[in-house]
Each structure stands twice: as C-alpha cells, then as structure tokens.
Amino acid sequence: MLESLVDATGLTKRFGSFTAVSGIDFHVQPGEAFGMLGPNGAGKSSTMRMIGCVSPVTEGHLRILGMDPAVDGPAIRARIGSVPQEDTLDTEMSVWDNMVTYGRYFGISHALIRERADELLRFFQLIDRRDDKVDPLSGGMKRRLTVARALINQPEMVLLDEPTTGLDPQARHLLWERLYQLKRSGVTLVLTTHYMDEAEQLCDRLVIMDRGRIVAEGSPRELIDRHATREVVELRFASTEEQERSVPLLEPGSPRVESLTDRVLVYTSDGEAALGLLAEHALQPTSVLVRRSSLEDVFLLLTGRQLEE
C-alpha cells in the first residue's frame, strides 16, 4: 500500500480557550476523494487550514506527503493546491494575470506558466474571459478561477474548502464535473462540504464532523447502511392530535420515529409495512412520502437538528 498523503493522529487546534478541532484521527490515501462533512463550526475549515500548512497544529501528529508542516510548510505547499472557502483572487488584476502571478509565487517559469494557464483556463471554460478583470465575473466563474489557479503547480493533492457553497445549480454541476475529471486523472481531492449531494457525488470516503470531533467515517453507502435504515417515510397529518396518536403506533415496527413540528419521520426497513399500521387504526395522513434514506439522514441523525451558529 502506498504511503498516505495526509496522516493525522490526535490532531487538535485551539484558539485561546476555544477548541476548534479536538483530537481527530484520519488518513488520506493517494488518488482518493476524501470528504469532511459537518455543520458550520464543526472544525472542518480549521482542519483544512492545518492540512494546507497555513495554521500551526496545536497538538497531535500531522504529516502531509510524509513531511512535517511545522518544518517543511513551503515544500509541502509547493506540491498541493488550495481552494479556500472565500475566493482570494487578486481583484486588481485580470483573469490571466491572476494565473501568472500565482504561478510565480511557486517559482514556476513564465513559459511553463503560460502553457499551463492556457490549458487550465480552457478546462474551466474561462478562456474567453482571460483579459477581463476579476470583479465583474459571476460567482461560479470566480470559483472556477480559484480552482484553476490552485492547479497551476500541478499539485498531487487539492484542498477544496466548501467548493460550491453559494453557487447556482448549473455552476455547481460544471464544477463537480471538472473535479471528477481531475480525480480520474489521479489527483487526490480533500474537500469539506455541508451539501450531502456533493459528498455523495464526489467522495469515495468521508468523515462526519461535529463540534471538533469525527463522529462517523466510511464511504457514503457504508454510512447510510450503518447509521440509517433502508427507507424513510415522511408523513404529514391534518392535526397535531392525529400526529400524536400516530407516533406510538409506528414505534414498534421501526428502529426510530422522529416527531417534528410539521411532520413525522419513520426510519424503517419497509415503508409500506409502516403505512399499513396506520391504516389499521384508520389514521389518514394528508401526505405520504416513502424514499430511500440519504446521507442527509445520517448527517442529521449524527449531528442533531439544532442549528449551530
């Protein structure tokens, strides 16, 4: 087996008395797409910044490409690409100059930069805008430019912190498609997201983080199988009274029944059977939805429904 690209044990990040990341262990293998899923404030970005060698490790062991970020930060950063949460484009320059300038920070020759920048701008469908300033670009274009720029040094591993947050559906799909092609070409991807569909689309393996800890780890399918049931039934009732009556009837047949203010969620292996229980007692929901359970269900089960701000 190849050596892992990221090797973290007991990784901890504290800011003063606040612990952002609390002793997590994980490993990223070459060629895989590794995701960190979690609500805001879970410690994803702090972890990403430590991997990107732009935030010192408070405690624990971290090796990137076999090197220690505290000692070899510049050498590590020379071999990875970084897409931070906020676009950090140079707004005083054109699209093209952004590529060139960033390449120069890596000490790459002008000739080589020109060649790669041209190729990357084509790949990310930005070549028509090469001489435009950055500010008037759409959100999706800015994001693609940030990713294109991060690839100027032909990195072995690319860090993407919430790559598609705030983009419209077309822009997201275009970016996913490009990231998928990148992964197929052998580049290792490490990304954070709070979109379940993104994690399911892109990640081979992921960890779910909550309050600075890893609460689950596995492939998307494994996580669903392990932490959720095969199906989820969503029920709405005409009155609260009916909803309250239905819950005790459903509980015996299903591992978990969740009663929310507007609906009842039944996690079950057989949705039809659960509905049958209600029919026996002449309870008629106003709407019924039986669906396969998703990563979203796992996520909400593990991290709770409380809004963390």
Added chain:
Amino acid sequence: MIAMGGARLLVERNVRAYRRQWFVFASGFAEPLLYLLSIGIGVGELVGRIPGPGGELVTYREFVAPGMLAAAAMNGAILDTTFNFFVKLKYQGVYDAMLATPLRPFDIAAGEVSWSLLRGAAYSAAFLVAMLLFGLVHSWWAVLVVPAAVLIGFAFAGAGLGATTYMRSWTDFDLVSAALVPMFLFSGTFFPLSRYPGWFEWVVKATPLYQGVALERALVFGALDWTTPLHAAYLIALGLVGVRIASRRLATLLTA
C-alpha cells in the same frame, strides 16, 4: 430656503453617521492649527516683514494665517463633496435608498453642501479663536471671517459636488488633487502675488481660492475696498452653479 426641509433630513443622517466617529470630526480641528504652527510660526521666524493687503508691513504669521483659513475651508469642502460623496454615491448606495423615500435629488445636493458648510463653520470658528490667541487679528471686521469661510466652503462644495457627478473611477480623483494642490500652494496663500511675473498674477487672481484668500485677508486686517464684495459674489456664483449642475446630474444618475 423653503426647499431646505429635505436637506435638513440629510444633515441629520450625516450627524448620526458621524456620532460614532466623533474623533474623526474632532481631529479636523487639529489639521489647520498644525499648519499654522509649522508654517506660520516656525517658518515665520525665518521671514522678515512683508507687505499686507493694505500695503503696510506685517509679520509672516499675520500674513499667512488668513490664507490658511481659506485653504482649510476649501480642503474641507472638497473632501466632503468629492471623496466622501463618491463613496456614498457609488459604493454605499446611500442615495439610492434616500431616493426611494420622498427626498428629491435636489435635497441630496443641498443637504450634502449644508452638512459640509456646518462642519466648515465649526472648524473656521475654532481657527479664528486660535488666531485671536496668537494675536493675529487686527480688526472688528474679523467677525465676518467665519461667514466668509462658509462662502468659500459653499463655492468649493458646489464645484466639488458638480465635478464628482461626472467622475467614473478613483483615477479621476487625481484630477481633483491636480487642480487643488497648485491652487493651495500658489493662490497667495503662502507668499504674496508680487513674487510672480505680471501675467501669472492675473491667472492666479482668477482662481476661486485666491478670491477666498483675498476676502479673508481683507477682513482680518480690516482693509476692505470695492473688490471685497466682488470676491464674495464670485464665490456665491460658483457655488450656485455647482449645486445646480449637481442636482441635475444626480437626477439623471440616480433616477435613470
């Protein structure tokens, strides 16, 4: 002045916005005073007596103080109506929000100018007190120094506001300093026009700052003559033209 109802609301808005940055407002007092101490007193030590407005010999600090007062009135008005006005117009969208209320473009132009004049009057009054303390005031006409400073402010605020409505980007502000700095340095502020060749003297006399400096100097020394009301009329005319242009342009810029 009936139309000033809307303008008053805008002044109120600016007062409220400034309350949290009162120290920025307060530090405005320091600037002309520091210039007076440095150039007036410090450099003044190096200079002998020079001819004042009435032809009599005066000390350099007596000569330069009214010039600085006029220049400060100009700078304050220009800063408010170009730089600050541009930020609100282009970036903060302050005026777009105002025009969604019953306020009209004219209220905005008049309001910004009034606000600038109120601040300018406060700064000039403080500077006049400093001049009194340094013994640089020689005539009772000096009570008109503050209203005269308001006139200077009005002229430049009008001109600045009018010019700003034509500005496209920050680069255009270079034109503002390219016009202002030479005026600041060469309008008889720091040395008498007699230092120039004859034709250049007339160029300088045509500038609004020279008009302001001459007006202030005449009042401080009590050396009034038939040109004094002409200086005042020049300043009022410039201000009126500027405000008129600005409110027309604002109407097209904001309600287009």
Added chain:
Amino acid sequence: MRAPAVSSLVERELRVFVKIWHASAFSAFGMPVLFLVAMGVGLGGLVDDRPGAAAGLSYLHFVTPGLMVAASVQQAAGESLWPVLGGIKWDGRYVAMVASPLTPVDVFAGVLAWIAIRVAASTVAFLLVATVLGGVVSPWGVLALPATVLCSLAFAAPTSAFSITQENEVPFAMIMRLGVLPLFLFSGTFFPVSNLPGALQPLAWLSPLWHGVELARHATTGDAHWADLAHLAILLAWVTGGWLWGLRTFPRRLTP
C-alpha cells in the same frame, strides 16, 4: 524570507503598477515638485531677505531635502496602511500568497521591498528636478537617495506590522492626520528644529523623519557630520524594531 519569494511578490506589484502608474504619478512626483517650487522658490524668496535664517543655508537648499524625505515618508506610510489591511481583509490576496510556498514573513518582506522600490523611483525623479532647480549643491547628494529610502522603511516597517493586526481602516485616517502630518510639519522639514520651543525639541529627536531629513540635508549640501552616524543608527533601529514586530504580527494574522 527568500530572495526569489520576495521577487515574485515585487513582480506582482509591478504587474499592477504598470497599468495604473499614472494614477499615482501626480501624488508621488508632481505634488512634491509643486511644493518645492512654492516653498523653495516662492516662499524661499521671502526667507532669503534675511540671509542665514535657515540654519545658514538658502531656503531652497534647506527645504529641498526636507520636502524630499517628507514626501517619501508620506508615500511609504500610505502604502503600508490601506494596501496592507486590504491584502488580508478586502481581497484576501495575502491569504492566497501564504497558501503557495510563500510564508507570512515573505509577504512582509515583499511589502517593504516594494515600498523601497516605489520610494526610490520617486526620489530619483525628485532629485533630478531639484538639481535642475538648483536645490542640490553637492554631488554627495546622491547619498540622499539611500537616506530617503532608509527613512521611509523606518516608517513602513512598524506601520505595516501594525496595519496587519487591524480589523478596519478607521484608525488609519487618524494615523495620517495626528501622526504623519505633525511629523511632516515639525521634523526640521520646513524650518530648523532649533526654532521649536525648547521643550518640544526632544520630541523632534524621537521622529525618524528628523533623522532622515538631517542625513539627506547633509548629503545634498555636502556637509557630513559625525552625528550622521547616530542618525543612521537610529533609523536602522526603527527599521529593525519594525521588522521584529512584523515577524510576530504577520504570521499571527496570516497563519493563525
């Protein structure tokens, strides 16, 4: 800090600068020259009516190095306030830089290197014009260039170390108005420090600008003193102090 890293940062600044150089040409070059003509030639005529008043020099010779260093310091201060905060706060370009192999210390060194280059370029232009106008007496005047650059860095190093710690630009206008402006006016630029009231003279000695002006003046007038070694040492101490401070603040802000 490594040389290729710093040169890639200077390259970035140059790339921006070649497109917008005209926007700063007036403030960096035109303005100091206008000040030189107004103060050195215009006001100078009045001063020279009393020979020897300005530390035994003609006023043009006295004020030329003063204006040169003061203008550079103002430029250096401006460049190390807004643009530095902007790099972390507004466009985040420093964040992008430290995600590459560049380190926060490289970024800090890049800021200072670029300021030194900018200041050197405007100082060379100013020296040429001043020589034509007769403001520079001695061929040793070329040494005024390194003196000016050093003095600018004595400001830029601590100022950028401070700027990077800030959350918004509110303190900056205050620093320019209540910090840089008084130094500009009272550091032996326009009149000898010995003309300040006795109690204030030690304050001028604290000002790095005064040490820079003295060095530059001794160069342009070809009149070296043993005290120049002390001026040099003090300026170097300011640069070193600012550098050491920045070694703490830049990493703390850019890689928390």
